[in-house]
Amino acid sequence: MELTRRHALAGAAGIAAAPLLPFTPASAAAPVADKQAPSFYRYKVGDIQVTVVSDGRNTFPLEDSFITNAKKEEVNAALEKAFLPRDVFTIYFAPLVINTGGKLVVIDTGNGPVAKVNSKNANGLFAENMAAAGFNPKAVDTVVISHFHTDHVNGLLAADGTPAFPNAEVLVPATEWKFWMDDGEMSRAPAGRMQGLFKNNRNIFEAGLKKKVTPYEWGKEVVPGLLAVETVGHTPGHTSYVLSSGSGKVFIQSDVTNNPNPFATNPGWHAFFDQDGDVAEKTRRRIYDMVVAERLQVQGFHYPFPGLGNVVKDGSGYRVVPAPWNPTI
Template sequence: MTELSRRHVIAGAATAAVAAGLPVLGGPQPAQAAAPQIGKQVSGCYRYMLGGFEVTAVTDGARPTKVPDNFVRGVPRETFSQGLASVYLDKENPAFPFTPIVVNTGSKLIAFDTGLGAGAYEQSKGAMGQFQTNLAASGIDRNAIDTVVISHFHGDHINGLLAADNKPAFPNAEILVPAAEWKFWTDEGELSRAPDGIKGNFANTKRVFGALGNKVAQFDAGKEIAPGVTAVAAPGHTPGHTAFMISSGSASLLHTVDAVAGPGLLFVRNPDWQVFFDMDGGVAVQTRRRLFDRAATDKLLFASYHVPFPAVGYIEKEGSGYRFVSAPWNPGI
């Protein structure tokens, strides 16, 4: 091919490419308009099977929280800051994630805890209190939930029991609560002896459950409270804090809820550390080790409210502590 004809071929190819709207290879590329950043996640839910049960993890959002110097009792800030960094969390403002779960047993549709509620959703501009929004996005109608199981009475677990109009958010559901937790937070004597830092929790308990009336029933630890669901005593974080063993066929899930609280991975790695808002830190450590040893020894599927979404995986012993191994993402169920 002559030099002239070669140039004609190249020029002709470039002309054809331009006509077709294709880039011309080797030449300067036109600037492309930048696509706008979306700025939010798609539906915050993840579904998996547990034997014959369908489990849906539903994020309530996350709260970056500036941690005080006394965040971990008796541990210098530099030490626990290094601990946060070791699990890839921000040393100054680690995120506190919140993940309720919903279990469809085939005969019951059960929500475990309810998130921070409508007030938090409004105040945070949708960063928290997402449970209702994400529940709907997951295809679950809140009116179809017939049982709500509460693990303990902190606001990030009970505030979502009420809708923005202060009416029940789950109008057709029975609300099941730990008897030991109910006894403590509704006792006027306990209120009179309580330090100022937790008195607001007594008031919030009265506000939430006062609006629910006779829809609330109590349960004892060690009892089956719904088909395949057994309450497991897990005190320390609060007096009546409760974990749950959820079983279907040969499959079991140990839901430890707030056995690790706040930035949960920090306390998985360092189980003997006591977060300052555990009401009885020593008992909380005993509870944590008991539950984690069980999960690791029996190779149970493990869920926890404050580990990163979708908050399901496995616990392995590692050195003097443990390691959380997130369950493999499954695009199907």
């Protein structure tokens, strides 16, 4: 029906002549939520289904020593450029659950149940988010570990100290296992963080896990479709993966970078947690040049959730372009 000027004026006059209705406040307000919904995200690589499961995040004050070869003001400028707050830094954590069709595989395990308590539910959330995604830890066939930092191995144990994945074989990089289980290396470790890592790794793997551990080599499939790739520097045995099925392929980069802002945009910056900063930088540039050239999608453990995107060259550094959210699998 066509709305004429006469109809419009008549309607306006009727509204003006109508008595004013009493104001009634709305009484259907919902209670204010105090937590996020469980955080997981699924996508497919060929016939393989990937579920990214958030372990939460850690936000901490930015110290001068956080990046060993850049001044704090330079780091703050890079954070501001990325619309991130100054003087604090946030690290995200995202293990993976991979359903190959024949096996249920977990890649890295997050910060663990002790961190969940100590962080007041900011991280250590892998177990509860994995359960919310519909996975039973007893059904996991294989756990693949990329390297032996606490945010990757501490979730191997449940809150009571027993194996969190009781029926799973635990696959670890052979070079990483050799380094952290070497008594001589432990005796030479600097006091503080490195000594703490040795002690933590011994506690984790001696808690009923040693018989479940199988070292693996680079350049071979650790499970069908998952190729182990050497990406050392962050640790001596740090490992990434190429996940392939059919025409689908994703590079699972583990800790080649931490949060891409600022470590992809400034690939020459060395974080204090890189065991060999020079080697880690060479690896970062080599790997990112490769994924740019091959236009590979990248899954980042420390990227903002859900951590899937593409890498493009951007000046002297790189930029991560997040993959668009897909409501279907």
